[in-house]
Amino acid sequence: xxNELKVKDKSVVVPGxxxxxxxxxxxxxxxxxxxxEIISSQLGLIKIEGxxxxxxxxxxxxxxxxxxxxxxxxxxxxxSGWSIETNSAYGAMLSxxxxxxxxxxxxxxxxxxxxIGDYIVTKIYNVTSQNLIDxxxxxxxxxxxxxxxxxxxxxxxxxxxxxxxxxMVSMIKRxxxxxxxxxxxxxxxxxxxxxEDEIITVKTIKKIEKESHxxxxxxxxxxxxxxxxxKVAGE
Amino acid sequence: MIMVYKKRIDGRKFDETRKIEAKxxxxxxxxxxxxxxxxxxxxYAAVYGPKDxxxxxxxxxxxxxxxxxxxxxxxxxxxxxxxxxxxxxSKEISYVTENALLPVVNLDNFPNAVVDxxxxxxxxxxxxxxxxxCAASMALADAGIVMKDLVGAVAVGIVDGQVVVDLNYDxxxxxxxxxxxxxxxxxxxxxxxxxxxxxxxxxxKDFLKAxxxxxxxxxxxxEVQRKALxxxxxxxxxx
Numbered sequence: 001x002x003n004e005l006k007v008k009d010k011s012v013v014v015p016g017x018x019x020x021x022x023x024x025x026x027x028x029x030x031x032x033x034x035x036x037e038i039i040s041s042q043l044g045l046i047k048i049e050g051x052x053x054x055x056x057x058x059x060x061x062x063x064x065x066x067x068x069x070x071x072x073x074x075x076x077x078x079x080s081g082w083s084i085e086t087n088s089a090y091g092a093m094l095s096x097x098x099x100x101x102x103x104x105x106x107x108x109x110x111x112x113x114x115x116i117g118d119y120i121v122t123k124i125y126n127v128t129s130q131n132l133i134d135x136x137x138x139x140x141x142x143x144x145x146x147x148x149x150x151x152x153x154x155x156x157x158x159x160x161x162x163x164x165x166x167x168m169v170s171m172i173k174r175x176x177x178x179x180x181x182x183x184x185x186x187x188x189x190x191x192x193x194x195x196e197d198e199i200i201t202v203k204t205i206k207k208i209e210k211e212s213h214x215x216x217x218x219x220x221x222x223x224x225x226x227x228x229x230x231k232v233a234g235e
Numbered sequence: 236m237i238m239v240y241k242k243r244i245d246g247r248k249f250d251e252t253r254k255i256e257a258k259x260x261x262x263x264x265x266x267x268x269x270x271x272x273x274x275x276x277x278x279y280a281a282v283y284g285p286k287d288x289x290x291x292x293x294x295x296x297x298x299x300x301x302x303x304x305x306x307x308x309x310x311x312x313x314x315x316x317x318x319x320x321x322x323x324x325s326k327e328i329s330y331v332t333e334n335a336l337l338p339v340v341n342l343d344n345f346p347n348a349v350v351d352x353x354x355x356x357x358x359x360x361x362x363x364x365x366x367x368x369c370a371a372s373m374a375l376a377d378a379g380i381v382m383k384d385l386v387g388a389v390a391v392g393i394v395d396g397q398v399v400v401d402l403n404y405d406x407x408x409x410x411x412x413x414x415x416x417x418x419x420x421x422x423x424x425x426x427x428x429x430x431x432x433x434x435x436x437x438x439x440k441d442f443l444k445a446x447x448x449x450x451x452x453x454x455x456x457x458e459v460q461r462k463a464l465x466x467x468x469x470x471x472x473x474x
Contacts, residue, residue, distance in 0.1 A: 012464075012465045012468045012469065014376055014385065014460075014461045014464045014465065015339070015376050015381075015382045015383065015384055015385055016382075016383065016384030016385050016423065016424055016457070016461075017461065030381070032383065034424070039383070039384075039424065041341070041381050041382060041383050042376075042379065042380075042381050042382075043376045043377065043379060043464060057379050058379070058468060059266070059267065059377060059378060059379035060266075060378065060379020060380070061266065061284070061285055061286075061379070063344070089284065089285035089286050089287065089299075089345055089348040090287065090347075090348070091287065129346075130296060130346050130347060131345070131346060131347070131348075156379070213468060
């Protein structure tokens with residue numbers, strides 16, 4: 001019986017591709033075991049951590065997870081709360097009691113708090129087995145977004161945009177003087193003092209999204225920003 | 236007259252497909268997309284979703300739904316205008332495409348949702364449903380859908396007593412002898428057939444021979460699909 005890896009670390013695999021043979025490796029999410037083989041079931045990047053093989057998806061919709069901070073758009077205002085678009089396969093509900101700390105009188109006008117089309121930073125506090133999402137506005141940094149611009153990126157690239165302990169996003173913030181909020185669902189809010197700053201920020205984030213799976217990303221983004229005439233810390 | 240089909244009309248070998256070209260990510264707005272070209276037959280596939288499914292009675296609380304739509308563009312035929320909109324034929328092909336792909340895709344994580352697959356053909360020269368299935372399976376993978384394998388599809392058949400692979404229109408309409416056209420789709424890792432239709436008449440012996448030919452050729456098509464999917468991400472490596 002052979003025990004070997006069929007692909008290299010950090011290579012791209014497609015569904016149906018044999019990743020490893022034998023029982024020496026453990027399949028993580030995005031793959032399955034068939035007989036003696038471990039086979040990929042998703043398009044992604046291979047990451048080998050000891051005996052465990054993982055796949056980092058390169059595409060796909062956002063999967064709602066409890067505790068994630070996301071940016072959503074108000075789709076509808078109901079009697080009991082707000083219905084929010086989440087950029088995932090499912091909509092979400094923000095109930096009146098989770099939406100505001102104020103005492104809201106019965107029949108009060110809820111659009112005073114969030115109106116249709118508003119973008120909000122919100123946290124997922126529950127996801128049911130049927131993927132019904134409950135949101136809350138109670139927590140640090142959760143608020144309605146005023147001004148700025150919204151861009152969408154692939155949700156699988158969000159960790160790259162944020163970087164280790166927020167290193168990437170804080171580098172961009174310092175270099176461009178923009179306020180940036182990255183939602184786990186791939187919606188990014190950018191607000192700068194002037195439009196030029198915002199445009200450079202958008203370009204930087206799009207560049208990260210495009211090249212995130214190639215190594216040496218931080219360095220390339222740093223040179224990209226300084227080429228644009230921005231001062232980057234750590235040079 | 237004895238067996239006359241000794242050489243194929245376009246000069247290919249009997250077990251050779253037409254030239255295949257595949258590309259992924261051709262439609263930027265879609266969640267996943269692919270182009271699959273085999274000879275003159277060209278298929279585009281775009282995948283949207285998983286997303287909310289309405290009307291509500293169609294929702295399945297246990298798993299997501301796969302919805303395929305096959306469409307030939309009005310100018311795609313060999314001269315006659317193809318009437319746009321659903322027809323008996325396009326509805327049937329949409330249905331068999333769906334069933335060809337369903338055994339590999341896993342939508343258990345998306346209850347009450349739907350994945351829409353749109354297959355459009357700007358140019359056809361026989362084998363369009365197979366090209367559509369190949370494009371759709373690449374587009375689904377590109378959209379990040381969990382699937383246990385890609386699906387490869389090709390038409391095999393018999394032209395005047397000779398088993399051939401990937402018939403073009405001239406062969407399908409060959410009039411000097413019997414023709415059988417068998418579009419098949421295969422899951423390469425298990426060897427299962429997910430599409431098996433037939434047009435024409437064939438002997439059982441020849442039928443089995445044709446299926447064997449399909450089993451041999453599909454892995455080559457899968458290889459092209461895989462390369463195209465990887466290409467989307469590796470081009471950027473060079474920059």
